[in-house]
Amino acid sequence: MATTVTSNLDEQTREIIKSTVPVLAEHGETITTHFYKRLFEDHPELKHTFNMTHQKEGKQPRALANAVYAAAQNIDDLTAIIPAADTIAEKHVSLNIQPEHYPIVGEYLLKAIKEVLGDAVDAQILDAWDKGYREIADVFITMEKKKYETSAWTGYRNFTVTHKVKESSEITSFYLEPEDGNSLPFYRPGQYIGLKADIPHYPYTQLRQYSISDEPGQSYIRISVKKEDGTEELPAGLVSTWLHNEVKEGDVLPLSAPAGDFYLNETSDRPVVLLSGGVGLTPLMSMYKQCTDKDVYFIHAARNGDVHGLKEEMKGDQCYIIYEKPSEQDRNSEAYDKAGYIDLDWLRTTVPKDADFYFCGPEGFMRAVKEALQEWEVPEAQINYEFFGPAGTI
CATH class of the missing domain: 1.10.490.10 (Globins)
Structure with missing residues (x-):
């Protein structure tokens, strides 16, 4: 209501x-x-x-x-x-x-x-x-x-990094298990956690939100973090660089409980279309793994295969990979389905219109996807998206 x-x-x-x-x-x-x-x-x-x-x-x-x-x-x-x-x-x-x-x-x-x-x-x-x-x-x-x-818990709960896995040249996954050994609550596929980072030699605690990139029901929470570039004065990737370069297996990270209103509508009978750009695939991967009884399409766009994280987990006849500028290795291995960008003509021939669409990625990517769906006259109620960071407009 x-x-x-x-x-x-x-x-x-x-x-x-x-x-x-x-x-x-x-x-x-x-x-x-x-x-x-x-x-x-x-x-x-x-x-x-x-x-x-x-x-x-x-x-x-x-x-x-x-x-x-x-x-x-x-x-x-x-x-x-x-x-x-x-x-x-x-x-x-x-x-x-x-x-x-x-x-x-x-x-x-x-x-x-x-x-x-x-x-x-x-x-x-x-x-x-x-x-x-x-x-x-x-x-x-x-x-x-x-x-x-x-909320599953208030404030921050300590988690131990049990595994740290390099997924691509830019993305690393962190497997996080409760330090107290207790079980994890259910969360909705697509939600995020808050991470509190106390970085040596930096004067202020940093709070960041990262999408959970694996399905509920595991003994761990997984986040998959892109290492961002920034400036010497204040690197945009202050926390992500610290996570990539300094945090190691066995370290403890304080997390807030899963939150967020961008999640899979599991009561809908419509097919599901997931569209991601870059590290925007993280919440959609959680949704994808939960869609065991749904007709699901997963479309991921990246610059090339070198930066494409979690690619081994995109399996299925209805998974499509689009590389903006495929490398020679990509072309030789035929590791992608389309070169260039997602466009409406291609979408029309690939996915059903009467579906629930979820998308996440860089602002330009999201704007292009939303404009394509609106031009296709997909009902607004079937269009779902999330911004990383403060809410913007597309």
Whole structure:
């Protein structure tokens, strides 16, 4: 049953907030960038919670700006933001966000609005946004409370790295078993765990979310991590490089419980089509292995065979591999089905239209797949996808 949210704000407050929508559309990202700058200056301890790579890349400020804009647009009836809010709440639970964090965020968001917009913002507007923010925060706090109550465990649980397996030139798998020897709970194929990394010589704890790349019911959780490139100042692959280069079998890693709203709908009778790009295959591999009684198609796109991870686990007549630029070795071994890219003409002849589609990968890949499915007029209810990192738009 869909969640509904009835506004407790008076009409004047709601009208003032709605009047700021054009300003948020123009200046929202500037406001949220300034918000994070001020927040971290005064509360550097929060750098232990936020992904600083996403800050540097601008992903987190952009995502927050989009969320604030959507809330302002729908302040009369916040029901419209519930699907997006549910995705964010899943990530918050994975990061162990607590109710006491929300007043701090609210304080600095109001400061940023005033400091960026100056005299264009008076006391009446700030008061309206203070009330509006508290109402929006209550939506998240309520949602997250329910999720914590049903979570397999709260906080972090220690896991031992029992196996470390190099899957490709870029991807390595880590097999993680509970240090306490107790069993693992069931999780939904497609969900992720949160990993807490305390990296030597780096001042802040780093929290990252990694999709579980194997099916439920095992004695372990497996994550398959791509080693990312970055800069000397703040490598995009700070945690992934540490995992690849420093973490070894026998080490202990703290994990939060499986979470996420991108998972296989096991009650549907439709065929399943899985489309992945690069390391985006990790949640889809978990789904694929669970589809034992379904008509399933698995299509994976990679630059070439050298970077294609978990390839030995893609077995079946309805598995298709697409390499953008096949190497000579790929061509000699005939290890792929198509050179180039996934396109609609090829999809039409390969998979059924009346199917549940799941896709994950780089933003450009996801945009191309979604546009192809929309052009094919696949119903929106049958299109499912997940962003790695802060939610974006495609």
